[in-house]
Amino acid sequence: xxxxxxxxxxxxxxxxxxxxxxxxxxxxxxxxxxxxxxxxxxxxxxxxxxxxxxxxxxxxxxxxxxxxxxxxxxxxxxxxxxxxxxxxxxxxxxxxxxxxxxxxxxxxxxxxxxxxxxxxxxxxxxxxxxxxxxxxxxxxxxxxxxxxxxxxxxxxxxxxxxxxxxxxxxxxxxxxxxxxxxxxxxxxxxxxxxxxxxxxxxxxxxxxxxxxxxxxxxxxxxxxxxxxxxxxxxxxxxxxxxxxxxxxxxxxxxxxxxxxxxxxxxxxxxxxxxxxxxxxxxxxxxxxxxxxxxxxxxxxxxxxxxxxxxxxxxxxxxxxxxxxxxxxxxxxxxxxxxxxxxxxxxxxxxxxxxxxxxxxxxxxxxxxxxxxxxxxxxxxxxxxxxxxxxxxxxxxxxxxxxxxxxxxxxxxxxx
Amino acid sequence: xxxxxxxxxxxxxxxxxxxxxxxxxxxxxxxxxxxxxxxxxxxxxxxxxxxxxxxxxxxxxxxxxxxxxxxxxxxxxxxxxxxxxxxxxxxxxxxxxxxxxxxxxxxxxxxxxxxxxxxxxxxxxxxxxxxxxxxxxxxxxxxxxxxxxxxxxxxxxxxxxxxxxxxxxxxxxxxxxxxxxxxxx
Numbered sequence: 001x002x003x004x005x006x007x008x009x010x011x012x013x014x015x016x017x018x019x020x021x022x023x024x025x026x027x028x029x030x031x032x033x034x035x036x037x038x039x040x041x042x043x044x045x046x047x048x049x050x051x052x053x054x055x056x057x058x059x060x061x062x063x064x065x066x067x068x069x070x071x072x073x074x075x076x077x078x079x080x081x082x083x084x085x086x087x088x089x090x091x092x093x094x095x096x097x098x099x100x101x102x103x104x105x106x107x108x109x110x111x112x113x114x115x116x117x118x119x120x121x122x123x124x125x126x127x128x129x130x131x132x133x134x135x136x137x138x139x140x141x142x143x144x145x146x147x148x149x150x151x152x153x154x155x156x157x158x159x160x161x162x163x164x165x166x167x168x169x170x171x172x173x174x175x176x177x178x179x180x181x182x183x184x185x186x187x188x189x190x191x192x193x194x195x196x197x198x199x200x201x202x203x204x205x206x207x208x209x210x211x212x213x214x215x216x217x218x219x220x221x222x223x224x225x226x227x228x229x230x231x232x233x234x235x236x237x238x239x240x241x242x243x244x245x246x247x248x249x250x251x252x253x254x255x256x257x258x259x260x261x262x263x264x265x266x267x268x269x270x271x272x273x274x275x276x277x278x279x280x281x282x283x284x285x286x287x288x289x290x291x292x293x294x295x296x297x298x299x300x301x302x303x304x305x306x307x308x309x310x311x312x313x314x315x316x317x318x319x320x321x322x323x324x325x326x327x328x329x330x331x332x333x334x335x336x337x338x339x340x341x342x343x344x345x346x347x348x349x350x351x352x353x354x355x356x357x358x359x360x361x362x363x364x365x366x367x368x369x370x371x372x373x374x375x376x377x378x379x380x381x382x383x384x385x386x387x388x389x390x391x392x393x394x395x396x397x398x399x400x401x402x403x404x405x406x407x408x409x410x411x412x413x414x415x
Numbered sequence: 416x417x418x419x420x421x422x423x424x425x426x427x428x429x430x431x432x433x434x435x436x437x438x439x440x441x442x443x444x445x446x447x448x449x450x451x452x453x454x455x456x457x458x459x460x461x462x463x464x465x466x467x468x469x470x471x472x473x474x475x476x477x478x479x480x481x482x483x484x485x486x487x488x489x490x491x492x493x494x495x496x497x498x499x500x501x502x503x504x505x506x507x508x509x510x511x512x513x514x515x516x517x518x519x520x521x522x523x524x525x526x527x528x529x530x531x532x533x534x535x536x537x538x539x540x541x542x543x544x545x546x547x548x549x550x551x552x553x554x555x556x557x558x559x560x561x562x563x564x565x566x567x568x569x570x571x572x573x574x575x576x577x578x579x580x581x582x583x584x585x586x587x588x589x590x591x592x593x594x595x596x597x598x599x600x
Binding site (some may be wrong): 007008010011012014017018020081178244325 | 448451452454455456461469472491503539542557561562575589590593
């Protein structure tokens with residue numbers, strides 16, 4: 001190997017040392033959730049998401065100072081500047097939005113709309129509480145609440161008794177629910193749309209300026225959106241309503257404020273959230289949405305593992321079951337996490353992949369296992385059908401959760 | 416065994432994974448796990464900031480998920496994903512110069528590895544820094560080759576060059592990089 005080749009190998013090795021951090025996998029769950037929402041015939045969540053995106057637009061406008069710009073482009077430019085630096089003009093508001101959404105599975109226009117309602121409380125500069133209820137044509141309903149108190153953001157689904165803390169950085173970059181995406185969203189708006197001002201109108205008895213936005217590039221605005229008409233409150237520049245249309249002029253989405261009270265008294269407690277007793281902190285997904293994802297991964301791993309693989313049919317109270325994955329030695333890992341941090345990890349693999357086990361011999365149903373608590377770390381080891389199972393809890397939970405997990409294992413069929 | 420061991424990806428046919436991604440979130444999960452490191456490496460080398468690279472990774476895979484039904488199977492899936500990542504990076508960083516810090520490099524080096532490889536982290540930072548000072552085409556060819564792990568044919572296709580031209584770009588990029596690393600002035 002000459003010097004050039006050695007240098008090339010060095011660069012190759014340095015590049016190979018980079019691995020996507022564990023947090024990058026959050027994108028998988030997020031994307032999988034998006035995909036599930038599109039495909040799982042739970043269209044009520046689409047208007048929930050989309051409506052929330054429009055609320056973001058409403059909140060963008062709410063940050064804009066009240067004087068009337070000379071032109072549509074000025075208005076957008078002012079909105080962009082004020083959105084990034086805040087406004088003292090509007091301290092709070094309460095309002096209710098009603099709307100309909102035709103954007104269906106796969107981004108196509110549905111035959112019938114999903115209707116939705118959002119009850120909003122807003123406090124400057126970016127605190128917000130949005131309770132969204134959506135109803136699909138078949139009668140199915142969904143409800144969720146977003147809280148952001150300026151520091152922490154939560155998404156709460158009361159019916160499923162699950163709440164998800166939203167990472168601020170994820171919120172900033174991705175979530176349409178996030179009030180803190182205001183700056184980015186309006187930057188995107190002005191970059192993606194040309195604006196022209198139409199004749200003033202009235203909404204809820206309030207004078208409103210009307211802007212018509214057309215995408216500078218169709219690809220930037222999504223494949224369907226050809227025109228957005230938006231009504232801005234003349235006094236506060238809060239967005240009071242919007243119509244989104246496709247290239248044929250058909251409505252894709254329409255919404256209006258049906259109640260709006262600027263500078264209302266809104267207590268700070270509206271924006272904060274603490275999960276009540278009985279509420280699981282975890283990933284907010286439509287019920288069952290992740291089931292096919294998990295089943296497919298388990299099946300793939302079972303097909304590629306030379307040992308029988310088992311998956312639990314019940315979890316651990318208070319912990320989120322993560323995604324199964326294989327480690328570099330061929331063992332299959334399954335994490336159970338709280339707020340994203342693994343609390344329990346179950347590993348399965350050939351006996352040789354694990355070290356010697358010592359501890360207390362225990363009988364759990366028909367299993368003979370070894371239980372150990374040392375240096376604050378709990379572990380349970382046993383063999384089943386030639387597979388070694390190692391359950392490890394760095395933060396001791398007591399024996400019961402580990403025992404229940406062991407008893408709940410069922411074989412994964414190879415596809 | 417340890418729980419911090421690196422996660423590897425089930426070996427499945429790439430095109431099948433992409434087709435699965437178009438139909439089912441399970442397919443997308445497999446696709447993501449298979450390519451996330453390559454896409455992250457490339458985006459990190461491109462933008463120099465681990466947090467922004469993570470965001471761009473998510474943007475890339477979300478865009479891929481949406482575009483998967485239209486995938487015609489021309490070329491490897493990884494090259495297709497890198498193409499999407501390039502566009503995402505270009506959109507996000509148009510007009511900005513990538514710049515990596517030592518802290519950034521320390522943050523992105525494989526956390527499962529030990530401190531004995533601290534030198535490698537520093538070297539990564541130096542390489543990213545030096546790459547940012549290369550000619551744009553050479554730097555991009557180098558990133559596509561060593562960080563994204565693409566073949567010369569794919570690099571050429573993405574950059575609108577022949578395979579031979581791509582090979583030459585990478586060769587010259589390596590030479591320039593070597594000079595710059597040995598004499599950073």
